[in-house]
Amino acid sequence: MYKDRVREVLERVSRGEAGVDEALRELARFPFEDLGFAKPDHHRRLRHGLPEVVLCEGKLPEHVPPIVRSLLREGSGFVLLTRVREEMAERLRAEFPGSRYHPQARLMVVGEMPEGEGIGLVVVASGGSADHGVAEEARVTAELMGAKVAPLYDVGVAGVHRLFAHREALEGARAAVVVAGMEGALASLVAGVASCPVIAVPTSTGYGASFGGLAALLAMLNSCAPGVAVVNIDNGFGAGFLAALINRLGEGEEG
Amino acid sequence: MYKDRVREVLERVSRGEAGVDEALRELARFPFEDLGFAKPDHHRRLRHGLPEVVLCEGKLPEHVPPIVRSLLREGSGFVLLTRVREEMAERLRAEFPGSRYHPQARLMVVGEMPEGEGIGLVVVASGGSADHGVAEEARVTAELMGAKVAPLYDVGVAGVHRLFAHREALEGARAAVVVAGMEGALASLVAGVASCPVIAVPTSTGYGASFGGLAALLAMLNSCAPGVAVVNIDNGFGAGFLAALINRLGEGEEG
Amino acid sequence: MYKDRVREVLERVSRGEAGVDEALRELARFPFEDLGFAKPDHHRRLRHGLPEVVLCEGKLPEHVPPIVRSLLREGSGFVLLTRVREEMAERLRAEFPGSRYHPQARLMVVGEMPEGEGIGLVVVASGGSADHGVAEEARVTAELMGAKVAPLYDVGVAGVHRLFAHREALEGARAAVVVAGMEGALASLVAGVASCPVIAVPTSTGYGASFGGLAALLAMLNSCAPGVAVVNIDNGFGAGFLAALINRLGEGEEG
Amino acid sequence: MYKDRVREVLERVSRGEAGVDEALRELARFPFEDLGFAKPDHHRRLRHGLPEVVLCEGKLPEHVPPIVRSLLREGSGFVLLTRVREEMAERLRAEFPGSRYHPQARLMVVGEMPEGEGIGLVVVASGGSADHGVAEEARVTAELMGAKVAPLYDVGVAGVHRLFAHREALEGARAAVVVAGMEGALASLVAGVASCPVIAVPTSTGYGASFGGLAALLAMLNSCAPGVAVVNIDNGFGAGFLAALINRLGEGEEG
Amino acid sequence: MYKDRVREVLERVSRGEAGVDEALRELARFPFEDLGFAKPDHHRRLRHGLPEVVLCEGKLPEHVPPIVRSLLREGSGFVLLTRVREEMAERLRAEFPGSRYHPQARLMVVGEMPEGEGIGLVVVASGGSADHGVAEEARVTAELMGAKVAPLYDVGVAGVHRLFAHREALEGARAAVVVAGMEGALASLVAGVASCPVIAVPTSTGYGASFGGLAALLAMLNSCAPGVAVVNIDNGFGAGFLAALINRLGEGEEG
Amino acid sequence: MYKDRVREVLERVSRGEAGVDEALRELARFPFEDLGFAKPDHHRRLRHGLPEVVLCEGKLPEHVPPIVRSLLREGSGFVLLTRVREEMAERLRAEFPGSRYHPQARLMVVGEMPEGEGIGLVVVASGGSADHGVAEEARVTAELMGAKVAPLYDVGVAGVHRLFAHREALEGARAAVVVAGMEGALASLVAGVASCPVIAVPTSTGYGASFGGLAALLAMLNSCAPGVAVVNIDNGFGAGFLAALINRLGEGEEG
Amino acid sequence: MYKDRVREVLERVSRGEAGVDEALRELARFPFEDLGFAKPDHHRRLRHGLPEVVLCEGKLPEHVPPIVRSLLREGSGFVLLTRVREEMAERLRAEFPGSRYHPQARLMVVGEMPEGEGIGLVVVASGGSADHGVAEEARVTAELMGAKVAPLYDVGVAGVHRLFAHREALEGARAAVVVAGMEGALASLVAGVASCPVIAVPTSTGYGASFGGLAALLAMLNSCAPGVAVVNIDNGFGAGFLAALINRLGEGEEG
C-alpha cells in the first residue's frame, strides 16, 4: 500500500502534475504515517477487530474523557477502557451516555459495538470465585473481539470432575484462557485435556507465600504440559485479546 | 465417542449378546482408557502432529533409550528429544542409527519424519547471536510440527531496521516467536509491527542484573503491546510447539 | 462401590428392567460422580469428618450465602467458613441464625456440629501473642474435625522453659501444630522434644526482614530436626486440618 | 521415667544407702541426660524406629567415619547416612564392610537393619524420571523406618490416568509422599484423590523460572487442596521420615 | 547455685527432715525453674539492667495491660513497651498513671525508672531526619539500660563533615549505633572513623529500589569495614539494647 | 583556595601579627569547613546551579519549615523541595508566600528563582500518561537548573512513530531522560535513535509482575544499547538533576 | 540529509532523468537505510567516536571472526570486542594480527586505533583490587573513545583519605566512573566530593549477602547524593562508554 502511494506521487511528478516541493512535503509524512507500524491504531482495529484500548489504572480521572473523545473522533467505532473503577465508571457514564460498564471485569465500552454472533470458540476457565473478576475481563474482551466464549468457572482441583464434564467444550475450543491463583495448577490440567493453545493468567488471589500471584505465575511458566503460554498477573484483558486473535485464525487464511 | 462405545456395550447386554460380567470388564477400562485425557499420547500425536517429547535434561543417560524404544513400539512414528547434550546425542546416535541431531537447538529426532512442505508461516525472531540456540530449538520444533518457518535472527534494538525490512514476513505470519535475553524489548517491538499472536521466550543471555533471564522474563510479561504471551526462560521448544499449534488453526476449522 | 453400581445397572438392562437409553443416562453421570475423585465433597466429609470448607477471603459478600445454602441442601451437616471478617460474620449470622463465629480465628460454623469429646491429642503451640489468631484457627479446625486439642501458647524462645514444662503433653500428642513468626525457631525446638509429626505454620508476625513471613517460612523449611513439614504463611486452617487427619490415624487402621 | 529415677535416688538417700555427695553427682547428670530432650538419640531410635542420621553433604570425607563409629559404639543398631556421593560411598564401604549404598537415593546404611515386612502403607508418587533420586530417598527412608511403601513413579500431569489407575493404592495409604519439580501440580492432584496426609517434596528439577525448585515450592505451599504440607526442596529423606512417622500412628495408640 | 539448692534438699532428706515425696515435689520444679535459662526474666533484669520488654505491634490493645501488670507484680521495677502507637499509648497512660511515652521512639516506660547519670558512652548516629524515630528508639533504650548516649543525627553522606566534627565523641565511644536508610553507607563511614563496635540499623526510609529497607540491609551486611554487625530493619530497640550491653562491659570484668 | 587561606594564616604568624593560639583556633575549623567537601552546600549551588534540596517524604510536616528557613538564611537563593504532597504544600505556601508548587511533579520552590532562557537541550521522554508525574519531576528539576527542556510525552511502543517524528529534537539534545514503567523498553529505543547520554527512570507504573517497578528497572539496567544509565524507581528528580548537569557541560570547559 | 537525497531523486524524476520504477526502487530502501536510526552503526561511529562493539560472552568462538571481518569491510576503522576470554583472544590474535588484547579488562581491539592525546578528563575510581578488571574495562573503553582518563584505584572506605588526596582530579573531571562491589558506598562518597556526573558500576565482588552484586546495585540506586546513575553489574564497558560520551560534551556544542 505504501508503495502504491509513493508510486502515485512519483507519477504525478513524472507527469508534471506535482512540483518537487509539493511531493517532498507529501512524502515527508510517509515514514511514520504509512509505514504500517506508524498508525497501528487504525490498522490494528481493522485486523484485530478491536479499537484502541485505554488502560485507566494510574491515570487521573480527568485525563480519560479527552483521550476517548479523540479516539472516537479519529474514527474508532468503539473504545475499550480497562481497569475502570466504579467511581471513574460513573463519571464516564455521565460523559458518554450509552456506554456499558462491566463492574466485575472493570471494563467499559464507549461507542457502537459490533453486532452478531461470535465466531469459533474460546473457553475461559477459572479456578475459584475469587478469580471471577479477571475471568470476566478475559471473557468480555474476547467477545468484543468477535469470539464466541464458553465460560467454565469454578473448576479448581477440588472440582476437577467439572473440567472433565466439559471435555467437549474444551475439545471444540480454538483457544482456552485459564485463570487461576494460589498454586495455578489448573493451566496444566486444562492443557492436558484440551488440544488447543492455552493462555494462562495467574491471579493475585491467595495469601502468604502466593506473594501477590508470584506462585501461580512461576507454576504456569513451568507447566510441564506443552501448549501453554502466560500473561501478566491479573491480566485478563491480555489473555482475552490473545485468545480472540488465535480464535480468528480458525476462520482460515488471513484469520 | 465414549458414549457410542458405552451404548454399544449396553445394547449387546440388552440383546443378551454379552453377559453382565463381560460388560463390566469392558466398561472397567473406560474411565481412564477412553476418557480422552486417558491416553493423551496417541490423541496428542494425531491432533498436534507431534509424537511424544522426551525432556532429556536431568535424566540419566541410560534411562533415555528404553523410553524412546517403548514410544516407538507403541506406534509413535517419530520421537522428539529436547535438551540433548553432545555426549548423550552420540550415545543415542549409536543406538538409533538414522536419527538426526541439531546441536545448536540441542534437539534430536528418532524415527520417520513427516514429509512435505510446511504450511502457513511462523516467524522466529531473535535478538542476538547468543540467543541462536533457543531460537533454533523453536524453529526445528515448529517445522517438525508441520509449520513453514521464517527465521529472522539478529534483530535486536540496534538492528531494528532489519525488523522493518522484514515487515512483510511479519505481516504474513500466523504466529511469531520472539527470542530475546537482556532487556527483552524485542517482544514489544515485534508485537507493535505484527498483527499475529506473539510467543515471547526470555533467554538467560546476559549477565549481572539479568539474573539468569529474570529481567527479560519480567519485561516480556509487562509488555504494553497486547497479543503477547510468555513461556519459560530458554524454553524454545515450548514456544515453537505453541506457535505451530496456532499456525495450524490458520488452515481453518479443526486446525 | 463404583463397580457395584455399574453392575446393578447392567443387571437391570440384562433383565430388561431398564432400557439402553435410560441406562446410558444413568451411566453418563458416573465418570465424575462415582469415580471417587468425582464428588470429593461427600467422600471427604465421611472420611475426614469435615464438611465443605469455604474460603471467604477474596469473595464478594453476596456470593457466600448461596454457596453455604447449596452445601447444606446437598446434605452437608455443617459448613466451615474460613477468613471471615467481622462485617461478613455479622451478615452471615443474620442469614444463618445459630451459626457460631470465632473472631480471633476468623472461622464461622454454620449447621449442626458433631457432638462428643475429641479423640487423641493434638498440641497447638504458638510463639507470641501476635500469633494467637492463626493458632486459634488451627485449634478450632482440629476440634471441628474431632480432635482433642491442647493449646500451648506463648512458648517462644524466651519462654522455652514452659515448653519443657509441657513435655508430657508433647510426648502424648499424636500431632503438633507449631505457629510462629519472626525467626520461626519454635518448630525445630518442638520437633526436638516431641516425637510426633510436627506441622509448622509460619506467620506474617514481625517487621522489616521478616518480609511478611518469608523469614519464618524459610527457617521452618530448613529445620534441621526431622519430622517437620510446613504449610503456607498464616494457614492455621491447613495445619489444623492436617494435624486432625494424622490424629485420626492414631485410632488404628482406617483412621 | 525421670521421676522414678529421681525417687529411687532420694529413697536411697533417705534409707542412708547413698551419701549426699554421691546422690548429687548422680543427679547432676540428670538435667541434660534424662530430661527427655537430653539424649534424643536413644529415645528417638526407640520411638521413631530409626537410629541417628548423618547428613554427609558439606562434611569433609574424613569426618564421617568417626561419627559413624561413635554412634555404633553408643548402641545404635544401624546408622543412616544421607546425601552420600559415590566417592564417599566407596570410602565408607571400605571402612564398613557389609554396609549398603543406594546410589540414586544417595543413602547409605551401616550396621544391622531391622528385619520383617513393612507395616501400613506409604505411597511415594513422583512426577518425572528426573525426580527419581529424591523419590528413592523418600522410599528407602520410609522402608528403613518400618513402612511398607508403594512407589508410584512417573505420574505427571501428562500421565494423570496412571494416578487414577492406582486409586486403590492411594485410598489405602496412611500417608503419601509427592515428589515433583517444575510446576509441582502433582501434590494438589494426589491430595484431591487420596484422603490421607500428603507430604509434598518440591525438587530442583526444571530450568529457567523454576529457580532451583522455588516454583514448585511456592506452588505446593499454595495448594488449594487441604491435607498437604511441604518439606524443603529435594528433601526426600525428610518426607520419607515424616510419612513413616504418620504411618506408624495407623497401628493405633502410641503408634 | 543450682547445685547448692539440690544439696540442701538432699541433706534435709539425708537428715530425715524431709520425706521423699516432699523432696520430689520440690525437685520437680527445678529443671525449668532453676536451670538459669528457666526464668530468664529475673536473671536478665539483674544482668542486663532491663526488665521485661513487651513488643506491642501485632498485639490486641486489651492484651497489653494484663501482661504489664503481671510483670510488675512479679517484681519488675519497670517495664519497657516497644512499638506503641499513639492510641495505645493513651489507653496505657490512663491505666498506668506516671508512665512516660516517647512518641517518636514509640516507646513507653511503666514503673520506677533507675536513677543516676549514665555510664560509659554510646553514640547513636543517624543519616536523615526520616530516620529520627528509629534512632530515638535506640537512644531511649540504651539510656534506660544505664548508658550515657551522645546522639549524632543528620550525618548523611552530604553532611559527612559533621561526622568528622564529632570525631572525638566517636573515638571516646564504647559502642556506636548507626541508623540509616536508602543506601546505608553511613555504617561503613562510622566504622572507618570509630574504633568501637558498630551496630548498624537499616531503616525502611526510602522508596523504589530501597524495597522497604532491603537495600540498606544488604549494604550494611556487606560493609567492607570490620567491626560492624547488623540488626533487623527499623529495629532501633535491638540496636540500643546491644550497644548498652557492650557499653556495660567497658566497666570492667562482669560488665 | 584552602592553600591560600592557610598561607595567609602562616604569614600572619610569621610576621608576628597572629599568635600561635589564635592561629591554631583558626586552623582548627579548616579540616571540615574548608576542605572542599566540608561545606558542599555552597560549593554545590555555585557549581550545579541548584541550592539545597529537601526530600520531604518521610519527614514530619513540622520539621520542614525550619530546615527551609535555615537554608534561606545561610544564603541559598532558593530551595527545592521534592515529594511534597498537597497537604504539606498548602502548609508551606502559608509559611512561605510566593513559593510555587508543581502538583504533578510534587515539587515546590521557595525563594527567588534564577531568570532567563534555559541553555542547551534536555529531552524528557515518557511512555504513558501514568508516568507524567515522574516525567514532570524531571522536567521541572532540569529547568530549575538552567536547562531548556523539550518534553516528549506518551511515546510508548504503541506510539513509536511519534518518537521518530521527534528525531530532530533527540538528535539535538545534550541529554535525554526516559521515564517508563511496565517493561521499560523505551530507554533502549531512545538510546537507539539519540546519540546523547540517556538517563533512564523506571517507574512503579504497572501491576502484577511489574513488582513495583522492578521489571522496568531490570530491563533498563540490561539495555543492550550503550549510553544508558539508570536511577532509582520513580526518581524523576535525580534524573532531571543529572541530565541538567550533563547539559551544562555542553557549554564547554568548566560546564 | 534524508530530505536532500529524496529531493534529488524527485528532481531527477521531474527532469525526466529517472523513471518512476527506478525512483521507486531507490526510495524503497530509504525508510530503513537513511532514517537515522536505520544504520546506527555508521552514524554511531561518527558521533560517538567508536566503531561497532561486539559482546563476545555467550557467542560461539567460530561466530566472532566473520562478524569482525564484516564490520571492517563495511568501513569500521576499528572494532571493539568485549568480554573476551584468554582462549578466544588467542584465536582472534591469530586471525587478526596486530590486534591488541587487555586481559584484565577482557577487551580486544582489532583495526587501526585513533591517534592522539585524549581530551577532557574522566576519573575511574575503584574500591578494591578485586574490582580492577571491571575498572580497566571502563578505562580502556573511555580511552578508545578519545577521553583522557585518570585511574584512581583502591580507594575503598578504608582508604578514603586517598580519595581526598585526589580531590583535584575529581574536581577537574567532566565525568567519573565509580566501580565498587560489596556495599557499594564509594559512589555516594565520590558524588559528595566531585561535582561532575557519576556513573556507578556495581560489581559482583563479594560473597554471601552480596548476592552476586545485588547489594552494591541497590545501594548505588539508592544513593542519597544527587548526580549518580547506575549501569548493570560488572558493566565496565557501558560506564566507560557513557562517561566518554559525557566527556565529549565538555568540548562545547555538538560535543
Added chain:
Amino acid sequence: MYKDRVREVLERVSRGEAGVDEALRELARFPFEDLGFAKPDHHRRLRHGLPEVVLCEGKLPEHVPPIVRSLLREGSGFVLLTRVREEMAERLRAEFPGSRYHPQARLMVVGEMPEGEGIGLVVVASGGSADHGVAEEARVTAELMGAKVAPLYDVGVAGVHRLFAHREALEGARAAVVVAGMEGALASLVAGVASCPVIAVPTSTGYGASFGGLAALLAMLNSCAPGVAVVNIDNGFGAGFLAALINRLGEGEEG
C-alpha cells in the same frame, strides 16, 4: 595529637625556625595523614590489636605478595590474610617462610605474632560439622586479636543439651559468636542462655530453600531474643573481629 603537631609547626614558624613555604608543605599532608581517619591502618592496629587484613578472594594470586610486603615494610608486625585457598597458601608459604596457614579457616598469618595468653572469654558456638570452617575463621581471628576463645562446636538443636552443659562457659563469656546454617535457630537459643552480646554468622550450609544462607540470615535478623546482631553469610572473620573488640572492652575503660 593532630593539634599538637600543628602547634609545633606554628611555633617553629612563630620562632622563625621554619619558613611559610616549608610549613605549608608540611601542613598540606595533614588533612589526610593525621586526621585520625587518614591512616586508619596504624591507628587501627594500635587500638584493635590487629594489623591490616587482606581479603584474598577475588584477587589475582600475583597481586597478594606485593601488598603483604608493603604492609610489613610500613611497620605492620603481622598481616592477616583471609579466604586463602590451598593453592594460594602454598605460593605464599614459599614467599613468606614462617607464615602459618589454617586450612579449615582459610586464614594465613605472615609476620611475628603477638605472644601471651588470651584475655577475657569469647565463646564460638557452631551448629554442625559443615559449619566448622566458618567457626574456625572466627576463632583464629579472635585469638589473633588477643582473646581467649572457648569453642563450642556441634551444638545444633538436636544437641541442645550440650549447650546447657556449657552453660558456665556461656555465662562467663564477654561475647559469643554463633555460627549456623540451615534454619539458624542456634543464635536465638544461645542468646536465651547467655547474657553477653551475641554475634550471629549465618552460613551457606544447607540446600534447597536455604538459598545459599538466606534462610539462616533472615532467621537471625528476626531473632526474638534481644542482644543479637548479624554479620554477612559465612563471614567468620568479621564475627571474630567484632567479638574480640567487645571482649577487650571487658578489660575496663579504653578496652
